[in-house]
Amino acid sequence: MRERQSRLAEMYRWMVLCRVLERACARANPRWFPAEGEEATIVGTFFGLRPDDVVAPHYRGPFVVYLMRGAELPRLVGQVLGKVNGYTKGRPTPFCGPVALNVVPWVAADLGTSLSVAAGAALGFSYQREAGIPNDGVVVVTFGDGTANRGDFHEAVNLAAVWKLPIVFVCQNNGYAISLPLPTYVVGPSIAARAAGYGIPGRVVDGNDALAVDDAVQAAVCRARAGDGPSLIEAQTYRLAGHWAEDAATYRPADELALWKRRDPLDRARQQLRAAGHDEASLASIEDQARRDVDRAFETVRELPDVGIAELGADEAFRRD
Amino acid sequence: MRERQSRLAEMYRWMVLCRVLERACARANPRWFPAEGEEATIVGTFFGLRPDDVVAPHYRGPFVVYLMRGAELPRLVGQVLGKVNGYTKGRPTPFCGPVALNVVPWVAADLGTSLSVAAGAALGFSYQREAGIPNDGVVVVTFGDGTANRGDFHEAVNLAAVWKLPIVFVCQNNGYAISLPLPTYVVGPSIAARAAGYGIPGRVVDGNDALAVDDAVQAAVCRARAGDGPSLIEAQTYRLAGHWAEDAATYRPADELALWKRRDPLDRARQQLRAAGHDEASLASIEDQARRDVDRAFETVRELPDVGIAELGADEAFRRD
Amino acid sequence: MRRTFVEAIVAAIADEMRRDERVFMIGQDIGVFGGAMSGTKGLYEEFGPRRIREAPISESAMVGAAVGAAMFGQRPIVEVSFGEFLPLAMSQIVLQAANVHYMTAGAASVPLVVRTRLGDGPYHGHPQSFEAWFPHVPGLRVLMPSLPRDAGRLMRAAIRDPNPVLFLENMQAYHAVREEVPDEDDPLPIGTARVVREGRSVTVAATGWMVHRALAVADRLATEGVSVEVIDLRCLAPLDLATLVTSLRKTSRLVVAHEAWKTGGFGAEVSAAIAENALDALDAPIVRVGAPHLPVPSTKALRDLFLPNEEDLIVAIRRVLNY
């Protein structure tokens, strides 16, 4: 119990940072895809992993995950602003993560294909394990509810099931794919219900409850680490902002938005923490700290040079060695 | 009950013709993909449809389906032998069916993609229905257990579910994909178990029992005709021959083959018919008739010219009008 | 009425939908949202959910379903939001749609339009230009207009054509170019290139946004007495070789330009067709202008360095002139 409270406190810090950072990115870049409202799902999913585990976060809100892996905030901010200090020299989309931190990079933006790439990282773990090389790394991958309808979802999950790969598939279900509401593309009872067809565990969790997400994912991670194969978890949350920063999202009902605003995952975590004895001052200081860190990063990074001809890398399509 | 018996008698005729024809095709063409052992699934699935329904049979054993649609035997035989009288001028694979009989043609041989093409035919029905044009046609499509793992399966079934299309998906599960046994690529409880994830009915039937297949498919057809959307049925059967005619299939256990030989769907149907009062002579005459028809077709067609430059159709990649 | 590139396309679709009840659209966010980059604006309001059909993110099934619907009597338009997603529907386009007419010995055909967005543009996302793959494929028509009225007229032709048509819309031109486009316009015969500017010194055969760059370059070089003829290829398949050869008989010099990668790009086919059929018309090498052999970068600053620009065109033109 105490342990869970301290996990929540730690997750809360990341969730706050996620919110503040996402807002700043959205302000800086009208084409940013804001994760506001989905912080509990994102942080809860990727919390408590080991550095040798591989993570493949969904394109919405991945920065906090990279930070949890040890990425440097200014370098990520550099990616949003198109500056030379980014991890990726401005080449892929800004939401691409640093592969050196065992992150599956977003090298393209067609949704779904990276699911089997993530499964391939898990295959690497299995491949070593099967040879007797000690390796109990796991892969955690998130993807959208819209993405779950791509053929690649099916192929990747089935492959992972058949090969019993150490991977956890987590659907970051925010109820929308751009302007389309979930019932336009999913009519089954849930996305997690698809798990049964692959012979793997499937579970729906409240995606606005960081602890619930953490519990479910950690159970699946343990299972994967033990060599018992993949799981599919669906975290049900809500996209509080537009599809991208400038999208006013007029296509969705106002009362729906209002309902989900009342379920804000940060409010929820704060209540839980208050109940566990955290005082207002300490909670407020977390937000202040996040705001200061993010503001400072943006300020510093704005001064840096934009990417240019050196970063274009005219000769770098191939590795030469 | 009497009605079911007469259905079985009629199906039995087709099943016998299927067996005889498949064997003849396999003898004539070492690259034929024989359907021996799967006759109950094939005939049971496509029995009792209307001419305005659209059918999309799996590549293994589709000829009997085309015959049930009214195709002419010699023209199909012409396709196997590469003769000018085929429906398709020797252009696609020999197992391609005549589109004029509301058959989805095999215009390519990559498995899985034709599932959404079949769904598209159902979309055509829906599109008219939604406009108030009376049209209660349905589509029935079969596919292999190996094919069920292609991303296109997922996309097609989900699309059909979301749009409530009048289509019945039937998996002709013969336990193998070329040399690979089912557990190599499916670890869920069944392929039908995937249906639940799409919010549609799923059902496993004994694919060697023509009446059981017929019952299950007809129930799904009624449902689709009534506008209640798609179903997924898995008919469990067995490929008694090799993947193609010349494949000795040494990769599979002898006892497994022996077991399934004892479950021969033709034997089963014969027993049921005997029990219902059909005498040996009438049963034997059905086989004789099939053999005579097939032999005659092959004899006649062998005399015909091979396809040649006229059939190549140098100018026929496009429709001009 | 003066219309932008995308407005001309949407107007053409609306008109064809009014004309032919069998025409309908499948895509994502094409309804209330009005389509990526306003690419379907107003269609949902007029035609409703039956004819403007939202689909799950399943590019392969969208095209496959359209092939099936087309084969059995309808005339669907599939919107693949961005060209980056064409690879996901590759088999449906290349092996299903394109094969049906030939493989069924003419018993069926597939009156299908697959529209998508290529090139850079205000959106800056999904900037792949994969057009070169498709003219290789028999049974497909491939259209790639650069001017609003052509775009509208070619969309009309695409919808009426009994064959599968890949309709490639340049994102840069989307809202940037505007011209008079009559309300009831005629379809443009598929397979014709267009001389958009006459000249005597050199022919620039271009597609998409490079047509606009070539026009700008023609203005710039005119002041030096270099007279650039600009041809908008418009139709990649079938290619209008006759218009090209006519131009070359006059200019004797050819530059081919597109935003896609130069190596293996559509420019290669244009160049090879000339090297095979009209070599005698040439007084200089055929120089191709295209993107360098690098994956397409995302950041605008890099994209601007990556994409071929007016300077690249001028270098190429000078090279063939000074040969």
Add this chain to the structure above:
Amino acid sequence: MRRTFVEAIVAAIADEMRRDERVFMIGQDIGVFGGAMSGTKGLYEEFGPRRIREAPISESAMVGAAVGAAMFGQRPIVEVSFGEFLPLAMSQIVLQAANVHYMTAGAASVPLVVRTRLGDGPYHGHPQSFEAWFPHVPGLRVLMPSLPRDAGRLMRAAIRDPNPVLFLENMQAYHAVREEVPDEDDPLPIGTARVVREGRSVTVAATGWMVHRALAVADRLATEGVSVEVIDLRCLAPLDLATLVTSLRKTSRLVVAHEAWKTGGFGAEVSAAIAENALDALDAPIVRVGAPHLPVPSTKALRDLFLPNEEDLIVAIRRVLNY
């Protein structure tokens, strides 16, 4: 030891697997069955199910998983049974595998081989030749040998290369061609074409089975005093332009030949590269030989009419000689 084309490839894979524990294979029927057309014969017996991994029919996931495994330390070989299925893995090949090194600014790379079978052959199934699409894509190497020893040596090079390599195996050559292939052979540097027969009158640059046809034609025409130089391109990306130009400086005449469709085929890139860089070497148009613009027919009688043959080569050669 004398080996067939496919035996040389399998021997090379086995050798590399012995050398490097990180190398493993993913595919269908590559185990006990021994692979399509014996394409993996004996590998399962030596390396077992861990390193010869059977996958569900999921071409996209096979390639995707291999990209992931490669990015994080392994060196997988994916077998896509036939080239007809490449479109199903198109996005994984073009947008994942090919992009990783560049997009990660060199922090990761993808030492991956995707092998598949192209062209006609004893099997007569899945006869698509889509090779032209891939040299267009930066970040991919594209190999297409026609002779056994080259095939083995290029497979070794492909496996050791730190980049994704598409390895295209000609089905016609599979069991039909045999030559001495040493047990422990060296990798062949990627990016070199090979003059397989020297000549003075005309250069035929060919790929796959057309190399063998060109050699037969060279024999036939030699009796008339026509001396044909035959170049096996072998590597489509990167293309060895230098070897081509050297040959053309001697012969001044070029025919480019492949089994794929002529329009938009790889021959266009070869022709365009010459028309851009060595036009002055030419005394005649560059004639391309390829399949006509029709979907690939299935029946052998039609396939034989459809595929370019020796007569087509001879017509093309005479055209450039008599120009």
